[in-house]
Amino acid sequence: MKDYSAQPLKLRKNRVWRTYYGGRSIDEWQGASAPEDSSMPEEWIASVVRARNAGREQLVEGLSLVELDGADGPELKQLIEAEPAKFLGERHTAAYGSQTGVLVKALDSAERLTIQAHPDRSTAQRIFSSPFGKTEAWYILGGREIGGELPYILYGFKPGMTREKWEKLFWEQDIEGMIHALHKIPVEPGQVFIVEGGMPHAIGSGCFLIEIQEPTDFTIRVERTTPAGREIPEFMLHQGAGFERMFDCFRYDTYTLEDVLAQFRLSPRTIQESEEYTERSLISYATTPYFALTSLDIRSSCTIRQEDGFSILVVAQGAGSLAWGKECLQVTQGDQLFLPAGVTELQCERIGDEPLQLLRCFPPSVSP
Known part of the structure; x- marks a missing residue:
């Protein structure tokens, strides 16, 4: 095989199925002739990670393909694994082997995502035997008004929340109670937020953003049905951890809105x-x-x-x-x-x- 380690590798478009609807802004951004919202609201970029979608396990979703002469080339993962030091560098390979250690996405939400959290590294190791958790960060590229509402995020527990209260909201499926337990924050292009492992959050409708994250797809969801009415399989709620241990993935620190903006909205x-x-x-x-x-x-x-x-x-x-x-x-x-x-x-x-x-x-x- 030709040595591709000394040239930029253009990657093929790589849309991934998710439990929510969106993607029209990604279509427009990429110059599609008929942009539309669908069940493919995310573009996974430079991905060596397979998506975890219950009921779609037979499909290889998420892995990036290299583009060669305008056509599909090999998987980026295959190229890297063949000669990791040449593609990733000697120091990185010594620390992480053939794993890039990072995943980038473009994401566009036509509806609010279900309220969720991702494990930090120690929790991911304990529950999923993974060296990586899913700390992530968002760079807001743009947005659109949907149903009369401007783009927003839900982020961080308000004062007074406890694990016991959060579990009760889950078992009762008190969605309004869950929503009101988090801070609702309007977002604008150019803003940056860090979302550490364990932080409860949800991306609201109308958000178009770039997400950079640790290279896993561990998402713990607490809503059994999406805002659009799609039922979520139990596996997609707890990711195989079970209902008791899934709550170990949440961090129960509480914040005022001022705390959230000061600590987790970053200044370029x-x-x-x-x-x-x-x-x-x-x-x-x-x-x-x-x-x-x-x-x-x-x-x-x-x-x-x-x-x-x-x-x-x-x-x-x-x-x-x-x-x-x-x-x-x-x-x-x-x-x-x-x-x-x-x-x-x-x-x-x-x-x-x-x-x-x-x-x-x-x-x-x-x-x-």
């Missing part, structure tokens, strides 16, 4: 600025060691450099060209790329009048 920070481009840190390793995210707003051009490591690029807006050595690749809004460790330098240039924004996603921090 400018790293570099010139006439050619601005680079901002959206999520840093100081916030979480599990991943990082930066934004490159390119007015004319910039150079991406890597040293013994890989990253993932998402073209959030605009169009451009990416050049390495004597080769060049044109990209446009909605495109997604994996940059193997062998790509040590990449020249990025804007094409056209629209601003070019690249989101660069990084794996877990690895100590030197």
Whole structure:
């Protein structure tokens, strides 16, 4: 097989079935001719993780394919597993083997997601025998009004909540009680939220965002039926942990709204600025060691450099060209790329009048 570890790898579109409806904004973002909401509301980017969907186990959903000459190439997972150090870097491979340690998604909700939480690493190890939990973070790309309501999230327990009360709300299926137990927060493009393992939350209707997370699909849901009326199988509630242990996955700390906004809504920070481009840190390793995210707003051009490591690029807006050595690749809004460790330098240039924004996603921090 040809060595692909020294070139950017463009990835095929990779929509995944979920329990909620949405995806029209992703269709529009990717230039689809007939955008619509459906049961495929998520785009999984640079994924080496299979989706956990009860009743669809026979389907291989979630794994990213490399695009070669406009057609389906091999799975990204296969390429990495064949030569992990060349694709991921020596230090990362020493720490994580052939696992990238990160998963990126584009997500668009036409309805509120069911209230949920994800296990932190220690809980995931204890309950699911997984070295990874599912701490995640959201970068809001946009949104739309649905049913007269603007985009929002539900986040964090209000003062007074306890495990006993939360379990009671679940067994009674008191959905309104669950909703009112969490803070409702309007969201706007450009905002960033960190969602640590154990934090109760739900993405509201009308949210279009990029999610970066640990590489698992462990989602503990407390609603037996989605807002649109879809019944959720028991496995999708507790993920095989059982009803007693599923509540171990929630963190029962409580917060005022001011606490939530101060601690978990992040403030982007400018790293570099010139006439050619601005680079901002959206999520840093100081916030979480599990991943990082930066934004490159390119007015004319910039150079991406890597040293013994890989990253993932998402073209959030605009169009451009990416050049390495004597080769060049044109990209446009909605495109997604994996940059193997062998790509040590990449020249990025804007094409056209629209601003070019690249989101660069990084794996877990690895100590030197």
